[in-house]
Amino acid sequence: MKTDELHNLLLKRKTFFCYSGPLTEKILTAISVAVRLEIGENAGDERTEKKVFGNFVEQAQNIIRYSSEKTTQDDQTSGVGTVALSMSDNSVLVEAVNAVDENQKDTLTRNLEALRKMDSAELKSAYRSRLKDGPPEGSKGAGLGFIDIARKSTKWDFEFVEEQGKILFIFKVWN
Amino acid sequence: MKEIGDALSRVESFVLELELYYFNSSSAKLLFDIFDAVDEAAADGLDVQIKWNYRSDDDSMQEAGEDFMEDVENATFIMQEI
Numbered sequence: 001m002k003t004d005e006l007h008n009l010l011l012k013r014k015t016f017f018c019y020s021g022p023l024t025e026k027i028l029t030a031i032s033v034a035v036r037l038e039i040g041e042n043a044g045d046e047r048t049e050k051k052v053f054g055n056f057v058e059q060a061q062n063i064i065r066y067s068s069e070k071t072t073q074d075d076q077t078s079g080v081g082t083v084a085l086s087m088s089d090n091s092v093l094v095e096a097v098n099a100v101d102e103n104q105k106d107t108l109t110r111n112l113e114a115l116r117k118m119d120s121a122e123l124k125s126a127y128r129s130r131l132k133d134g135p136p137e138g139s140k141g142a143g144l145g146f147i148d149i150a151r152k153s154t155k156w157d158f159e160f161v162e163e164q165g166k167i168l169f170i171f172k173v174w175n
Numbered sequence: 176m177k178e179i180g181d182a183l184s185r186v187e188s189f190v191l192e193l194e195l196y197y198f199n200s201s202s203a204k205l206l207f208d209i210f211d212a213v214d215e216a217a218a219d220g221l222d223v224q225i226k227w228n229y230r231s232d233d234d235s236m237q238e239a240g241e242d243f244m245e246d247v248e249n250a251t252f253i254m255q256e257i
Contacts, residue, residue: 050197050235057199128246131207142204 014087016042022071022078023064028057038085043092043175051152052085052092052175058145059083059096059171065140067098091154091174100169105160107138108169112158115150123151149173179212188222189213194229194257195236203239210247217249224251231256 001009010018017038019031036053043049060083067079081098100108118126127147135143149156155174160167183189191213198206210225217223225247227240237254244252 046232047234054197054199054235061199061201124242128242131204132246135204141201144200144203148200148203 015084016086018082018084020082022073022080023060023067023083024073024076024078025061025064026074026076027078028060028064032057035085039092042085042087048092048175052094054152055094055149055173055175056083056085058149059094059173061141062145062171063096063098066100066104068101068104069099088174094173094175096171097168100160100167102167105167105169108158109160111146115146118150120151123147127151176208176212179209180216183213183216183221183223186221188224189216190224190226192226192228195239196230196233197236198239206243207246210243210250214247214250217251223249224253226253226255228255228257 017035019027032053035056036049039049039052039056043052063081063083064079067081069080071078071080079098081096083097084095086093086095115123115126127144130142130144130147135141153173153175156172158169158171160169162168191209193206213223213225227243229236229240237256240254244254
């Protein structure tokens with residue numbers, strides 16, 4: 001792809017921020033300032049702005065912790081992936097992409113399908129029990145990220161794309 | 176969390192005052208664990224106050240405070256609009 005094509009593609013899909021490559025907590029902190037400003041310009045109101053920013057951070061941290069593609073950056077383990085912010089149907093769309101293995105695909109599918117069936121009261125109670133009981137086995141954080149996103153979004157969706165023996169996990173959140 | 180427990184055993188009253196703008200889900204867990212620790216000290220008779228300060232236009236931090244308050248049973252949890 002030519003450089004102008006990349007530029008025009010991002011413009012055409014109304015992507016106003018995109019990071020692709022190794023992500024660490026340090027890099028996330030560094031880009032957060034710009035991301036926060038950009039979201040502020042596009043989100044409309046402060047309430048939405050905070051939700052979008054929160055969802056962006058949760059999604060970026062998922063890449064850092066769970067991407068099956070790892071490199072070492074500044075002595076910090078990083079997860080490789082892509083995270084983007086775009087305008088879509090008058091909403092702000094946060095997209096995250098990272099590689100996963102077969103086991104992760106099964107676990108993610110199970111967990112996310114369960115979350116999808118919950119209404120807001122059930123999500124709140126799932127969030128509270130997770131806070132109380134602690135993270136599930138295999139979690140590298142509090143195990144709250146997806147529940148938090150489900151509570152703080154108007155719509156979310158996920159899919160897996162498989163090519164050349166590699167599985168890509170795609171997660172999208174609208175606010 | 177052990178340090179907090181030790182510190183609480185040496186005082187007669189304790190005020191935890193917070194004013195937050197945003198926290199991620201890992202920090203939510205940490206906050207919950209801190210509240211849990213001070214709430215336990217309150218159950219043992221310590222006078223504990225948690226002051227949750229939130230800006231008047233900040234619905235998300237107000238709701239977050241109300242959520243935490245539901246799980247605090249013994250300490251006094253004060254929602255304070257600023």
